[in-house]
Amino acid sequence: MSTRFDALRARLADINALTSSIAMMDWDQQTYMPPGGADARAEHVGRLSRMAHEALVSDEMRSALEGATGEASTEEEKALVRVVRRDFDLSTKIPTSLVAEKSRLAALAHEIWVKARAENDFKSFAPTLKRMFEIAGEEAEHLGYKQHIYDALLDQYEEGATAADARAMFEAVKPRQVALVKAISEAEPIDDSMLYGSWDEAKQSAYTQMLARTIGFDFERGRQDTAPHPFCTGWSVGDIRLTTRYKPYLGAAIFGTMHEAGHGMYEQGSPMKWDRTPLAGGVSLGVHESQSRLWENIVGRSRPFWEHFYPSLHQQFPELGSLSAEGFYKAVNKVEASFIRVEADELTYNLHILTRFELECDVLTGDLAVADLPEAWNSKYETYMGIRPKSDSEGVLQDVHWSGGSIGYFPTYSMGNLLSYQIWEALGKDVPNTDDLIRKGDFKPILGWLTDKIYSKGHLYTPKELILRATGKPMDPTAYLDGLERKYKEVYSL
Amino acid sequence: MSTRFDALRARLADINALTSSIAMMDWDQQTYMPPGGADARAEHVGRLSRMAHEALVSDEMRSALEGATGEASTEEEKALVRVVRRDFDLSTKIPTSLVAEKSRLAALAHEIWVKARAENDFKSFAPTLKRMFEIAGEEAEHLGYKQHIYDALLDQYEEGATAADARAMFEAVKPRQVALVKAISEAEPIDDSMLYGSWDEAKQSAYTQMLARTIGFDFERGRQDTAPHPFCTGWSVGDIRLTTRYKPYLGAAIFGTMHEAGHGMYEQGSPMKWDRTPLAGGVSLGVHESQSRLWENIVGRSRPFWEHFYPSLHQQFPELGSLSAEGFYKAVNKVEASFIRVEADELTYNLHILTRFELECDVLTGDLAVADLPEAWNSKYETYMGIRPKSDSEGVLQDVHWSGGSIGYFPTYSMGNLLSYQIWEALGKDVPNTDDLIRKGDFKPILGWLTDKIYSKGHLYTPKELILRATGKPMDPTAYLDGLERKYKEVYSL
Numbered sequence: 011m012s013t014r015f016d017a018l019r020a021r022l023a024d025i026n027a028l029t030s031s032i033a034m035m036d037w038d039q040q041t042y043m044p045p046g047g048a049d050a051r052a053e054h055v056g057r058l059s060r061m062a063h064e065a066l067v068s069d070e071m072r073s074a075l076e077g078a079t080g081e082a083s084t085e086e087e088k089a090l091v092r093v094v095r096r097d098f099d100l101s102t103k104i105p106t107s108l109v110a111e112k113s114r115l116a117a118l119a120h121e122i123w124v125k126a127r128a129e130n131d132f133k134s135f136a137p138t139l140k141r142m143f144e145i146a147g148e149e150a151e152h153l154g155y156k157q158h159i160y161d162a163l164l165d166q167y168e169e170g171a172t173a174a175d176a177r178a179m180f181e182a183v184k185p186r187q188v189a190l191v192k193a194i195s196e197a198e199p200i201d202d203s204m205l206y207g208s209w210d211e212a213k214q215s216a217y218t219q220m221l222a223r224t225i226g227f228d229f230e231r232g233r234q235d236t237a238p239h240p241f242c243t244g245w246s247v248g249d250i251r252l253t254t255r256y257k258p259y260l261g262a263a264i265f266g267t268m269h270e271a272g273h274g275m276y277e278q279g280s281p282m283k284w285d286r287t288p289l290a291g292g293v294s295l296g297v298h299e300s301q302s303r304l305w306e307n308i309v310g311r312s313r314p315f316w317e318h319f320y321p322s323l324h325q326q327f328p329e330l331g332s333l334s335a336e337g338f339y340k341a342v343n344k345v346e347a348s349f350i351r352v353e354a355d356e357l358t359y360n361l362h363i364l365t366r367f368e369l370e371c372d373v374l375t376g377d378l379a380v381a382d383l384p385e386a387w388n389s390k391y392e393t394y395m396g397i398r399p400k401s402d403s404e405g406v407l408q409d410v411h412w413s414g415g416s417i418g419y420f421p422t423y424s425m426g427n428l429l430s431y432q433i434w435e436a437l438g439k440d441v442p443n444t445d446d447l448i449r450k451g452d453f454k455p456i457l458g459w460l461t462d463k464i465y466s467k468g469h470l471y472t473p474k475e476l477i478l479r480a481t482g483k484p485m486d487p488t489a490y491l492d493g494l495e496r497k498y499k500e501v502y503s504l
Numbered sequence: 505m506s507t508r509f510d511a512l513r514a515r516l517a518d519i520n521a522l523t524s525s526i527a528m529m530d531w532d533q534q535t536y537m538p539p540g541g542a543d544a545r546a547e548h549v550g551r552l553s554r555m556a557h558e559a560l561v562s563d564e565m566r567s568a569l570e571g572a573t574g575e576a577s578t579e580e581e582k583a584l585v586r587v588v589r590r591d592f593d594l595s596t597k598i599p600t601s602l603v604a605e606k607s608r609l610a611a612l613a614h615e616i617w618v619k620a621r622a623e624n625d626f627k628s629f630a631p632t633l634k635r636m637f638e639i640a641g642e643e644a645e646h647l648g649y650k651q652h653i654y655d656a657l658l659d660q661y662e663e664g665a666t667a668a669d670a671r672a673m674f675e676a677v678k679p680r681q682v683a684l685v686k687a688i689s690e691a692e693p694i695d696d697s698m699l700y701g702s703w704d705e706a707k708q709s710a711y712t713q714m715l716a717r718t719i720g721f722d723f724e725r726g727r728q729d730t731a732p733h734p735f736c737t738g739w740s741v742g743d744i745r746l747t748t749r750y751k752p753y754l755g756a757a758i759f760g761t762m763h764e765a766g767h768g769m770y771e772q773g774s775p776m777k778w779d780r781t782p783l784a785g786g787v788s789l790g791v792h793e794s795q796s797r798l799w800e801n802i803v804g805r806s807r808p809f810w811e812h813f814y815p816s817l818h819q820q821f822p823e824l825g826s827l828s829a830e831g832f833y834k835a836v837n838k839v840e841a842s843f844i845r846v847e848a849d850e851l852t853y854n855l856h857i858l859t860r861f862e863l864e865c866d867v868l869t870g871d872l873a874v875a876d877l878p879e880a881w882n883s884k885y886e887t888y889m890g891i892r893p894k895s896d897s898e899g900v901l902q903d904v905h906w907s908g909g910s911i912g913y914f915p916t917y918s919m920g921n922l923l924s925y926q927i928w929e930a931l932g933k934d935v936p937n938t939d940d941l942i943r944k945g946d947f948k949p950i951l952g953w954l955t956d957k958i959y960s961k962g963h964l965y966t967p968k969e970l971i972l973r974a975t976g977k978p979m980d981p982t983a984y985l986d987g988l989e990r991k992y993k994e995v996y997s998l
Contacts, residue, residue, distance in 0.1 A: 043743065044743060046743055048742075233538050
């Protein structure tokens with residue numbers, strides 16, 4: 011390795027130490043921190059974030075990066091330079107003053123949003139939200155884009171993805187998904203009331219850890235704790251942290267764990283030689299979400315999965331009574347139009363996202379005023395799901411994202427859903443009889459294929475190139491739509 | 505606050521963010537980190553430590569410190585400048601090359617020591633230990649001292665303390681303590697076998713947290729977890745972390761918790777306005793230890809303490825059977841000469857420390873060769889406690905300190921023991937009837953006095969000045985020796 015690459019790697023390693031400490035503090039804040047620690051935590055994270063940012067945008071980094079760029083020869087070196095260049099550009103193109111204003115506004119906006127949601131008072135949040143959308147627009151202009159202002163924002167979260175990509179995805183998905191939801195709403199409803207109860211938390215913890223371990227999450231290189239909002243984080247290929255939560259709905263811990271374990275196995279699958287470098291880890295939010303959704307929904311909500319696991323689940327939770335494996339399978343696949351995105355089932359979830367994407371685009375292009383967002387939101391819910399929120403708290407005010415300035419983020423959730431089925435289809439061509447494997451509780455061939463094609467690639471390719479290599483085609487909604495229709499027509503006897 | 509002070513405070517706040525992240529990573533490593541996280545943790549902590557060190561010894565810090573020194577006018581400002589000046593001097597006087605060599609040697613020495621202890625092979629450790637003592641000697645020369653080479657080393661851990669102080673302390677303590685231990689060894693032994701068993705860990709956790717809460721540790725600003733070697737750490741007056749452990753000996757968790765809670769209440773007692781500055785926290789290792797020992801031994805191993813708590817303890821642990829409160833009190837005050845310092849009782853503990861102090865001095869002055877340490881060690885154990893280690897593993901190889909280069913550290917343990925009784929004596933003059941208060945479970949007046957006189961002072965004074973102000977005299981062994989003799993002559997009916 012040449013001297014200039016060494017200089018770049020040394021700088022990156024310092025930045026990695028700082029960002030790792032921030033991730034660790036964030037994990038602690040959401041799992042174990044006592045209330046009294048909040049003020050110091052905010053101060054420490056703020057200072058460490060500033061140091062990490064300064065180290066990234068420094069003149070030293072610029073010249074180390076330029077030096078290394080000319081010397082990059084291997085595929086790995088070129089990928090490293092590309093990834094760091096992208097981070098550097100994203101961090102330097104937006105003026106410091108705008109970054110600072112956004113950061114200040116986000117802190118303020120969060121408090122205003124919490125209060126507005128609690129009091130069902132969109133008007134009190136509207137001016138702040140308007141400014142946040144303006145800032146997003148200014149960011150987009152600084153970042154630059156070819157066709158649509160949304161491109162610049164989406165690209166921050168999903169490299170190379172454009173508004174046209176997102177629109178094509180949603181336009182393909184919309185008619186078939188809306189029709190399927192409508193058909194289900196007219197079918198015999200599924201009763202999942204037996205999944206609500208007072209489930210022992212220690213048992214849920216032990217059972218969900220067993221599930222995560224069995225599908226392949228390595229507890230020698232990770233752990234699972236409890237947090238109000240489940241997440242997956244980490245600071246080394248050797249140290250990935252999952253969290254879960256326990257609710258009256260038994261599925262919350264089970265599928266929350268499967269979801270986060272999917273993220274976690276992706277992170278654990280990076281080559282150890284890339285540990286603590288920008289080459290390790292998931293390549294984008296969309297591809298990351300494809301893995302959490304694949305393990306949560308395609309594997310975890312499948313019939314063979316519960317043919318294998320239900321006996322042990324029933325043994326741990328005899329309160330399930332006379333409910334059979336088949337009954338459990340149906341119950342965890344209940345579809346119901348609902349107002350709250352984070353509580354939505356696999357099928358209606360995309361319609362929640364679609365709504366948000368369309369509204370974001372319209373506000374950014376000036377076709378919709380922020381003041382008119384509540385009405386537009388409610389109309390779309392009526393059109394896509396046949397239900398109309400009775401208040402803004404269960405409508406336009408429900409998500410935290412916009413108050414934090416995460417505008418352009420939502421489509422990555424839907425991309426993850428699509429990609430999960432597309433990747434599963436490709437996997438099925440190389441790994442025959444996945445149903446049989448799952449029914450036997452043998453997840454090694456599945457994890458092996460995913461690791462080989464996706465997890466072990468880290469950031470070596472762009473997200474689009476990775477998907478092309480792994481599945482043989484660009485992102486395509488066919489497998490997703492076909493898969494959902496096949497599954498839910500059977501579940502609901504349509 | 506003037507501009508130059510602001511500059512100093514900003515730099516200190518950045519250093520505090522870095523050292524806090526290191527403390528948090530260390531806490532996590534000892535409580536929750538999975539095995540796979542160790543390599544990345546070492547790398548991250550190493551880099552963050554280097555950044556913190558660089559920020560402290562920087563030219564910018566030097567000039568900010570000089571600027572602020574001229575402007576310091578209030579007592580707080582003067583104290584802040586004094587404390588930072590001391591840290592700056594301690595960190596800049598020792599050449600970087602020596603710091604680096606020590607750090608490298610310590611990492612290596614730890615592995616060699618672990619192996620040597622396991623294999624009872626002092627010879628394989630001797631060359632490394634010899635170099636570590638030489639490095640300590642070189643450090644002392646760089647730091648400078650007036651009388652004894654040991655002064656420079658001890659001062660790092662206990663500001664202002666000298667070898668003469670330590671020697672005076674031990675010379676005063678030695679005859680009376682050796683005689684007391686000897687008398688007890690000839691008395692009727694206390695049976696504490698009923699304290700060994702399989703105690704439910706969840707119950708121990710709940711009970712010890714109740715104890716910590718009752719004596720005054722604030723769980724809104726702290727928590728207690730499990731670690732192999734109990735410790736107390738923190739990164740804010742609002743976030744102090746205790747750890748404890750569960751052993752077949754029921755006293756391990758109870759008195760371990762009392763000990764760490766003593767450290768923790770000291771840290772929690774700093775004024776919030778000093779949070780995240782060098783003025784917050786315990787003033788020295790010795791004074792810190794005085795508080796852990798005061799709560800553990802003087803309060804926690806007292807008869808009125810167990811008159812109050814034993815009924816609830818017995819209720820939680822009915823396995824204690826027919827053991828009475830009085831029997832429990834006697835059992836937890838059993839004295840027995842033993843080889844291992846960390847398992848020693850309150851009384852013999854000091855004799856372990858005395859041995860180490862005398863040996864450290866002799867090696868540093870060249871009066872004792874490292875190769876002759878095992879024999880010298882064993883002789884001293886025979887002289888002071890009447891027992892002779894049968895192997896170096898239970899003798900000179902037992903402690904981690906020397907392999908890490910912590911030479912000059914041990915006397916602070918004994919100073920803590922002495923000071924705990926001296927402070928308790930002073931407290932007793934202002935807070936009458938402490939026995940009655942403890943018997944009622946009312947610890948507020950005791951914690952209040954300690955907070956007022958010691959905890960709330962943070963680093964405002966030097967350790968020596970703090971003790972003088974709090975107790976009206978310099979460190980003095982009288983209260984300690986009188987207290988121990990009074991207690992143990994009664995316990996053992998001497």
